[in-house]
Amino acid sequence: MGARNTIYEYGAVAKWLHWIIAFLILGSYVSVYYLQWFTEEDTPANWIALQLHLSIGITIGAFVLLRIFWRLTNPTPKLEPGSRLEHFAAHTGHFLLYVVMILAPLTGYLGTGVNTEYFFLFEIPQFADTSLFAHLVQNKMGLTFKQFEEPIDFIHKEVLGEWLIWLLILGHFLAALYHHFIKKDRTLIRMTTGNQ
Ligand code: HEM
Ligand code: HEM
Numbered sequence: 001m002g003a004r005n006t007i008y009e010y011g012a013v014a015k016w017l018h019w020i021i022a023f024l025i026l027g028s029y030v031s032v033y034y035l036q037w038f039t040e041e042d043t044p045a046n047w048i049a050l051q052l053h054l055s056i057g058i059t060i061g062a063f064v065l066l067r068i069f070w071r072l073t074n075p076t077p078k079l080e081p082g083s084r085l086e087h088f089a090a091h092t093g094h095f096l097l098y099v100v101m102i103l104a105p106l107t108g109y110l111g112t113g114v115n116t117e118y119f120f121l122f123e124i125p126q127f128a129d130t131s132l133f134a135h136l137v138q139n140k141m142g143l144t145f146k147q148f149e150e151p152i153d154f155i156h157k158e159v160l161g162e163w164l165i166w167l168l169i170l171g172h173f174l175a176a177l178y179h180h181f182i183k184k185d186r187t188l189i190r191m192t193t194g195n196q
Contacts, residue, residue: 005074010190014074017067018191021060021101025165028056028104032161054108054116058124061105068098080185093172100165107160111152113145 004011010018035049079087109116109127116124127133128145137148179187186194 005077007075007078009194010077011074013070014067015191017063017070021063021067024056024060024063025169028053028060031056050114051117051120054112054114055119057105057108058116058118060101061109064098064101064105067101077190080179080183080187080190082183090175093168093175097168097172100160100168104156104160104165107152107156111149111156113149 001009002011003013005014031049031052035046035053039046039049079090082090112126113128115126115129118124128149133145137143137145141148176188176191179185180189
């Protein structure tokens with residue numbers, strides 16, 4: 001299997017990026033729901049779970065940038081045969097998955113009130129402490145961190161985290177099953193074991 005895509009097949013890099021990001025998204029949900037459901041505020045477990053959520057989220061952001069670069073510099077494999085509606089749904093669904101993959105790490109980082117201790121290795125300052133925040137948000141927009149953070153957090157938690165991401169991934173997952181078990185085409189094979 002080549003590293004690059006062809007117009008018929010995903011290459012190794014696109015597949016690895018797809019599955020690494022899917023796995024990391026699962027990790028970001030597990031860490032944040034563990035924090036919310038099983039830990040008390042101001043305990044070490046709460047802090048560790050939060051830091052894992054932030055670290056995994058930032059890692060997702062970095063992989064997504066790589067993935068977008070790869071997608072733009074590689075051919076996109078043609079979809080398996082289907083109706084115009086199916087192809088429209090697939091293109092729209094994939095596009096929206098990219099939108100949430102960008103917005104979730106971005107809103108997470110912009111709205112967080114703590115520094116990220118990246119996997120407890122080194123520290124990444126929160127956006128509110130950067131000179132970009134002081135210049136753009138405080139001076140140009142005239143907002144305090146609280147005023148800035150509220151709508152950003154709403155998008156991160158209520159809109160994206162709690163339902164839009166779930167809904168898109170669920171639709172995407174069901175579409176993959178539909179292709180594999182009902183249409184019996186190569187869609188799922190192409191993203192997994194195909195072309196080896
Ligand atoms: C794809 C990446 C990400 C996903 C899918 C994601 C998802 C979520 C979800 C589901 C929640 C809980 C929402 C609720 O309250 O019900 C949450 C909370 C939060 N996220 Fe993210 N997130 C991501 C990346 C990030 C990043 C990069 C940061 C910051 C660097 C971040 C910071 C936070 C913070 C501070 C909270 C509040 C946690 C609390 O309840 O104390 N997230 N996120
Ligand atoms: C739940 C398990 C998942 C399964 C079974 C799955 C399956 C697939 C399959 C079979 C394709 C190939 C479609 C084609 O032939 O064009 C694909 C593509 C894609 N998947 Fe997933 N996927 C999963 C999770 C995710 C997650 C969590 C995301 C991101 C949030 C995602 C984002 C994408 C995107 C954007 C594409 C378009 C191709 C690309 O640009 O990489 N998938 N997926």
